[in-house]
Amino acid sequence: MKVTERLKKLRALMAEKNINMYIVPTADFHQSEYVGEHFKARKYITGFTGSAGTAVITMDSAGLWTDGRYFLQAGKQLEGTTVELFKMGEPKVPTIEEYIESTLPEKGTLGFDGRVVAMGSGQVYEEIVQKKNGSIKYDCDLIDDIWEDRPSLSEKPAFALDVKYTGETTASKLKRVREAMEAAGANAHVITSLDDIAWLLNIRGDDIEFFPLILSYVIVTMDEVHLFINENKLSTEIKADLMKNGVTAFHPYNDVYEEVKKFTAKDTLLVDPVRMNYALYNNIPKDVKKVEKENPCVLFKAMKNPTEIENIKKAQIKDGVAHVKFIYWLKQNVGKEKITEISAANKLEELRIEQGGFIRQSFEPICAFGEHAAIVHYTSSPETDVELKEGSLFLTDTGAGFYEGSTDITRTIAFGEIPQVMKDHFTLTVQSNLRLAHARFLYGCNGMNLDILARAPFWDNNLNFNHGTGHGVGYLMNIHEAPTGFRWQYRAHEVHPIEEGMVLTDEPGIYIGGSHGVRIENELLACKGEKNEYGQFMHFETITYVPMDLDAINPEMMSIQEKAWLNEYHKTVYDKISPYLNEEEKAWLKEYTREI
Template sequence: MDIRGRLAEFRKQMEKEQMDLYYVPTNDFHGSEYISDYFKVREFLSGFDGSAGELVITQQEAGLWTDGRYFLQAKKQLEGSGITLYRSGQEGVIKLNDFIYEKMPEGGKLGCDGRLVSQAWAEGIVRMLSRKSAGLVTSPDIANLVWKDRPELLHQKAWILSEDYAGESRQSKLQKVRKFMEKWNGSHFILNSLDDIAWLLNIRGNDIPCNPVVLSYLVVEKEQCFLFAGNNIFDQEQKQQLEADGIILREYDAVYDYAKSFPQGDKIFADKRTINHEIVENFPKNTRIVDMASPVTYWKSIKNETEIANEKDAHIKDGVAVTRFIYWLKKNIGKETITEISAAQKLEAFRMGGKHYLGPSFDPIAGYGAHGAIVHYSATKETNAVLKEQNFLLLDTGGQYMEGTTDITRTILLGKPTKEQQKYYTAVLRGNLNLCNATFLYGCSGVALDYAAREPLWEMGCDYNHGTGHGVGYLLNVHEGNNAFRYRILSGPGKNPVLEAGMITSDEPGIYLEGKFGIRLENLILCVKKEKNEFGQFMGFEPLTYVPFDRAAIDISQMNQKEIARLNAYHREVYEKISPYLNEEEKEWLQKECEPFA
């Protein structure tokens, strides 16, 4: 059945339930960015397989909203589907909620799966719909009725992360939560976000591709806590370890009945931006919900000494793998057939040679030439381009190691550069170096520093349609909140946090010229303390990623002396840290790549 057929069947079910519109987010029951196949309802109904997007279906039309990373991809994948693409954030493009309100008839109904939307979203949409005497209906799960061969909801084997890697015991972390509850006189603390739960309990799993988390809910009480997860995901020894720390295991779906059992009048901490609506719907009517940004998200973002030391080890291993790959590619391009997919597979093979390597931290983005201009391009059998001795290969990849999570983008020049290619590559490189070398007073958020990365491009009248950087977890999600570099100020608690020593954030400016090429250069950087004087505590960054930039793509005449010094210093460290792990041929090549510019 094609997309039009699926939508027709879906609309029949909407009509039976007397729903005028239906909302389909890209989500699981936990607000995860990446989701398992069971939850890919939006992809099933639209054909668009990007990692971000929202679909609204009416009886007459359908619209899909996505961000700048996916404009080109969505345009292509929605062709012939009858679904209109709405480019979020662009001038003149109607916002999703405005579209819902505009299309909603008086007294109508908006349908959705209440487990797939947050309580904050539900409350906001109900307020908006009330102006038309319309309402929100959160059952049944229509997708199950239409998606006949829907994948199973799997609960894979989980494991416990030792303190050698975590750096802090789960008892210590739970004690922090209980002190927080005691301070605010609360009886229950509910966590819905999978990476928060994994960090707090020092557990890891395999329920979401690339993100080592466990499909679960957690309720912390004053003396014990309940972990709602799949049956038999822990072995007997692991269960005993958890039970010894007061963690009681329950079935995954039992959280909804458990929510009904809260004593009336209890004070419950739950972040309405992350807890799913269906859980809250099951609370007793007079439950007092304290809506606060989870402190766990904040604690998790500040890596401890053990995590930092381990992350540095992980990035040396990852840097060796990526450096060896670049040398291999430069040496073999034009001598054998190499495609976008086979190049990514070759890099994965290099990573697999590293000790304690567990797998990729996200699906590889390997875009050659014009494909590189599609920000989150994913090669398929139909689009898999053969690499030639010309243009750029944009390669955005990452790895999960026992020692931490990596994320790196290098844009690799294949053949001789053009002046245009060097012009834009050098501008992006300058932005990357400027941000990494920024010095700032404590109290700044990433909003204050985004300009450092964009300035070289803004001076040229150019920009990139994505954030400059995101937080990265420790053996967790490659995208972690809430530290970030962006120039837009976001509303809501915890959205623009102060940059703290120990936070790991990506530094990834870029430029994307449709039909030509894309350039992105990404390092992970660690926030550190610098000088403290009468003016206050100054802060800065240290690079974690050590892989050379492409020497042939750099136009040194565009760079001032300070920028050249920064580049030379970085390349000196790359050679010092990476060369001991290379063979003589690779080492000789790296030495030439890292030679200082005059």
């Protein structure tokens, strides 16, 4: 069926159930960023394939809200669907909440599947609907009713992550969680976010696209741990190890919705309004006391321990070797043999697999040549795949999941002689990346405090990029990890102070529609510096080891300090990566990490 036909069927169901407006977010039951095929309802009903967006459908209109990463992509994919694009954050564009309030009729009914809507969002919708004297229906998955041949839930097995990778046992992590619960005055905690459960239990799975997570819920009390999961996913060894570390009971995956009904007025429940879904929250009896605050696992897992840091650096060496071999191969062969966006992406994955310990890509690869690189989250397809040729830039934003950790790296590569404007934009991006990487700051600063360091080269030239400058990175789990990131706009989930052991990306860029795009991304490890009468100073260590393409640099734009930073970085890249290369690759790397 075409999108227009799907919308027609959906509206027929809405009319049957007296629903005036229906919301379809990009989410599973756990508010995951990426979701399995079963949960791609928003993609099904709009045709937009990006990883972020919310659809709102009424009886005579349909809208899709997405962020700046996807404006170009969504605009193209929504053509002919009757779905209107609402560019989030742009002037005169209403928010979803404003749109609902202005469009839902008096005494109207708002519908959605409460399992895929966050508790906090659902409560905001409640307030709007109450103003309209209307009602909410949150127990209806209307997309499921019209989606023929909907993919089933994943049944792939889980695997354990050894303590040599995690650096801490589940028993130790549970002790820390219970201490946080006690400090919050809670005697029970429902954990619904898959990355937090994976971190807590030291297990990984294959239920979420690209992220090695497993569909599950956990209820932690002061003396019990209940795990809700398809038990067929767990081997005898994994179950035994979980029990040894404190898991007291296993339940079917969906039984959590009935289990939370058993809490009583004697209980005080710690709930995370961002990560718990609306349906689960509404199943908790009203007389149960609730403490609404962030799940303590969020901060615990973001602050990597020494074992994790050591492993992450090993993963970065592997990825650096694969990338240097990849760029060398591209530089030697583009223009001599046919290489396309897709075949290049496949080559990079092959080189990563050769490094050993590779599990999967850590997110959907972005391999974009020429004007495609101006689409921030472009994904090449057989219909859009183009050949790489001399005279333009090739942007690759990719990542690998190794047992030693996840990587996220972007490089923009020049083929042949490129126009001066491309060199200038590339150099601005390098300047931006280096300035943030060399930040020195007092403890207590967050990403909003530091983002201007990266934006300044662009803002000085009346330019900007429509995405965050960086995000936290998980250890073999979510590639975008709370609670810290770099951006100039306020976002509640990204304003925690930068802590020692956090790993964040540094990925400025510039995007010129119809022409080219540039992005350069390294990962940064937050470290403690000197502590004195002014406080605790902090800095970053760059832990990505891949050269920035000197063929695209305009040295005249760079200050003496910036050139010194780039030369220092390239010396580190050569020292770290050259021992793993053959003589031809080593000679090439020596040339491409030369001082400027």
